[in-house]
Amino acid sequence: MNLEVQNEYKCDCAIIHEDVVEKVKADQHPEEHLIDLADFFKVLGDSTRIRILSALAHSELCVCDIAHVLNMTQSSISHQLRILKQARLVRNRRDGKVIYYRLDDEHVAAIMNAGLVHLSHE
Amino acid sequence: MNLEVQNEYKCDCAIIHEDVVEKVKADQHPEEHLIDLADFFKVLGDSTRIRILSALAHSELCVCDIAHVLNMTQSSISHQLRILKQARLVRNRRDGKVIYYRLDDEHVAAIMNAGLVHLSHE
């Protein structure tokens, strides 16, 4: 009978602390929120995008400037900027043919710094 | 001659703000640090790992408990815990056959909250 209950789950081990499991399940953030959160960090989880954000933390830059700073093609930078913009990590403004990008918000740099602090504690 | 200089770079566009580009290049964090930072966020950029961390924010849990909370196999949870441990996001302790995991540090939850705050501003 306990086995039947287990088979409803993908886990192949016994419930050890059923009360704790139920409590944590009830207290969890909605799965949708957690997926959104993971997707947000996923955007930060690419070295090209992090290098772009780090560059923009110093100065507003156009696409061509960023490509030169990172020594990468304009195309790949453009693709990554699209992803950063969708995640509301950068904003842009047009000035004639040139489009300038900047960090969307000062707390973007704060999140990056929180990560750097974590790493510096190793 | 300008074209020859450009060909040293992968960028297929002209340098627009050469002084700014040079300054940002000089001010950038070492590339190695930025790669480490991206790798750190990459660990957070998976919904399974985020759900594990979120669960552990509520309570210390054994591997089997986590598998039940997420309704996933013990094996996949164990693989992800290994990655979280390598990134120093979780710690564990053994009590007999059972191994309990908890967040490594209170500021792990702080980083996650920073992300949630960002998302709540949409």
Added chain:
DNA sequence: TGAACATATGTATATCTGTTCATGTGTTCA
């Protein structure tokens, strides 16, 4: 000591993702 159980790990595979190439869009200026 050996069965039982919690956890770890190697391997294979299906899926995801970043870059490149080719091309499209929008602006300037002669």
Added chain:
DNA sequence: TGAACACATGAACAGATATACATATGTTCA
């Protein structure tokens, strides 16, 4: 208006990665 340039984007390919399956490790207990 049409050439030139900055930037965006669609498609395709290569490399990365999360999961499942099988199995190994380590602990308890009879």
